Amino acid sequence: MDMSPYRDLFISEARKHLSTFSELIVQLEDSPDDSAALDELFRHAHSLKGMAATMSYEQVVGIAHLMEDQLGRVRKGDYGLPPALADILLEGVDALSRMVSAIESGSDSHEDSSRLMEQLEAFSPQSEALPLFQGDLPEAPLLESAPLGPRQFQGKDSFQSIRIKTEVLDHLVNITGELITNRHFLAEAIRQADAAECRQPLQQITTLLHGLRDEVFKARMLPFTVIAERFPRLIRDLARQLGKESHFHLSGKEIELDRGILEEIAEPIVHILRNAVDHGLETADERRAAGKPRNGLITLAVIRDKEHVEIIITDDGCGMDPEQLKLKAVEKGVISPEQAARMSPHEALNLICTPGFSTATAVSDISGRGVGMDAVREAVHTLSGTLAIQSQPGQGSRFVLRFPLTISIINALIVRCGPFDMAFPLNVVTRTMELKSSDIREESGCLTFRYEEDTLQLRSLRQALHLPPLAGAEAALQPVIICHVGTTLLAFSVDRIFGQQEIFIRPLRAPLSHLQGVSGATVTSDGRVLFVADAAALA
Amino acid sequence: MNRTAMIVDDSLFMRKILCAILTENGYTVIAEAASGIEAMKNLHSSHPDLILLDIILPDSSGLDLLTSLITTCPASKVVICSAIGQEQVTKKALELGAMAFIQKPFTPETVTDVLKSLGD
Structure with missing residues (x-):
């Protein structure tokens, strides 16, 4: 099998392993009891060895194998990670990095790693006194694999990336x-x-x-992990504080997102995670009684497709009961009993995002801290995203946050409504259609129509914007756009649909930032200002 | 008969190589997953004939994932692919229902042999 097509992949993955490996060694020196860090170190050395063996890079295999061996002994508890061993392992990382660079440049030269291999093989805490370099100044470790002439500059890796404000x-x-x-x-x-x-x-x-x-x-992209690093600790501490037991499972933390999105979603995610521990998870006793594993499980997954990113947070706790939520909302005067009776379970779950609604019977230290789910929903909408809530009583809840990959330049559908043109972010629009007046029915004060298997509610965008109805609209075909709002679909009737356009969204500043139903503005090709619609706020 | 496969390995490098080997052996790789969660998500939309599972994944215990995969997709044959703690983890994995074991590092031939040993 010709392995050359996999060389570049090998190089990039090997570099990632090596850089994480160095970081972990440092981390482990700071906290020697971090067995997870140790396991991970072991995994990186092991993965690198396996990859190199598959590519037949024997020298890399040899060093990685010895490093893995030493870590195996540390893991078994033979000894800790004394500074001298950390030095040798870091020296190993440097040597491996040079080898990977040599592979990348296609150079055949092999560096002499015999001293390093001896050190790796012979290390034991008793031998700690042995200096890593004997005799003269170390030559090999400072040089690239091919010896350099006196006037040559070393390496070219160092300027491949720069810091930028x-x-x-x-x-x-x-x-x-x-x-x-x-x-x-x-x-x-x-x-x-x-x-x-x-x-x-x-x-x-x-x-x-x-x-x-x-x-x-x-x-502008950064890996999700920059905001996720604190989540495991946060969940652990919270659970302990509440006398609960929890596992946290994070996946996709390497997925890169726009810095602006990361900044905006960190706190909303923390809020959902806090809620999951506080309101979602039961105590170990309650869980046992319900026949569940003692430890509650909270997961966070980041998934990316071409245009969107999804952040999915789940817990396997007690879930939410739509009927209870409705009762609560009626009690608090958030909705009328009639509205409650009409509400689907999906809509009832979205009640937790209504301002002033809190499901906790007593405001606890943890979740009842001012930031509510309404603030979470608002933050998501500011990013032209959607928030979907699913829950099964007794089985847990699931929150899906979905965003366009970039926040300021997006594709949008341009529509007209009265004197305004508005842009609906394309990620919330499912489709456009034209309705005949005979398609539209009136059910308990709402306009509805049949769409595929469902009955969708039809709202007038004019009405949502407090504009007078369009004269003579009854006879004509009614242009309609169907949008995702939370977990449901909702249709808006508009005067006219123009089509798609790439737009650059500018945030609105006060007093315009107080406008309901818009999340930003853009300038059109003929110089007019066009508002970006927030479908959920218009609903 | 065209058989389908899913590869679960956190290393893109390993996934690509395994994908090439499986393709040469007449499999269509219909899904790749870099994590346990991705693997389970993939099973919502497709049930492959074969699942190659790296038993050491960053986000989940390979054995737990193996159990979930087998429960969700009893018709799929799961082959474990890894080398750490071979004896114990392998033994456990085989007890839990894995059909075979590929030891890393592997050659294309070893993988082919294992695939043949599955008997289809």
Whole structure:
């Protein structure tokens, strides 16, 4: 089997293993009892060895094997991680990194790693006094595998990445966004002037702009783990404080998201996790009585597809009962008994996101802290995202947060309503259609229509925006857009649907930021301001 | 007959290599998963004939995942793929219902042999 197609993958994965390995050694030196860190160290050495063996990089296999061996002994409790061993292991990482660089550059030269291998093989705490380097200054470890001439500079890896201030990146995003808006102006002008000779250059500008947009956004990406590092500890401490037992399972933490999204969602996620421990999980006794494992399980998964990212938080606790939620909401005057009677279980679950609604019978220290699920929902909507809540009484709850990958430049559907044009983020729009007046029914004060297997509610966008009804609309076909709102679909009737456009969303500042039902604004190709709709707030 | 497979391994490198070997052996790899959760999610939409499972995953105990996979998808044959603590974990995995074991590092031939030993 020809392994060369897998070389680049090997190189990038090996580098990741090595950098995590170094970090973990340092971490383990700080907290020697961290057996998970030790297990992980072992796993990285082991994975690297396996990969190298598959590629037949024998020298890498040899060193990784000895490192794994030493870690095996530490893991077995033969000895801890004395500084001298940490030194040797870090030396091993350096040697392996050089070998990976040599593989990358296609160089055949092998560095002499015999001294390092001896050190790795011979180490025992008694031998700790032995210096790593005997005699003269170490030569090999400081040099790249191929000996360098006296006037050559060493290596070229060091400048492949640089630090950059986040405000510079934000500025780049703004400039890119403005360029996209200006491209719309230009395209419109070219169309009106019918300037055929400009079409080709415009096409190229469009392609380049998309390239620029993608690269700028890539530069803003950070792995989810930057906000997730504190979650395991947070859940553990909370559970202990409440006398509960919990396991936390995190997956997809390496998935990269826009820095702006990460900043905005960290606190909402913490809130959902707190709720999961506080309201979701039962005590060990209650769980035993319910025939569940003693430890409650909370999971957080980050999943990404081409355009979206989903953050799914689940718990296997007591779940939420839609009927209880309805009772509570009626009691608190949030909804009327009639509204409660009409509510589907899905809608009832969404009641927890209503301002002023709290499911805890007594406000506890932990969850009743000002930030409510209403704030969570608002934060999600600000990011043009959706929040879906599912729950089974007795079995647990599941919160799905779904966002577009980037927050400031998105694809949107442009619609007209009275004097306004509005943009609906495409990720919340399921489809558009035209309804005949005979398709629309009135059921207990709501307009509805049949859509596939369901009956959907139809809202008038004009009404939601407090505009007068469109005269003569009864006879004509009614353009409708169907949106995801929470876990349900909801339709809005609009005056006209224009089509899709890439837009650059600018946040609204006071007093416009108080407008209900809009989450931002953008400038159209003819210079008008267009509001970005928040479908959930309009519902 | 075209058989389908899912590969569960946190290493993209390993997944790609295993995918190539499985394809050469007449399998269609319909899903890849880098974690236990992804693996279980994949099973919502498809039930592969074969699941290659790295027993050491960063996000879950391989043995727990093995049990879940077998429960959710009793018709799938699960082959364990790893090397850490071979004897004990392998033994346990085989007791729990894994059909066979591929030891890392492997050659394409070893994997082919194991696939043949599954008897289909």
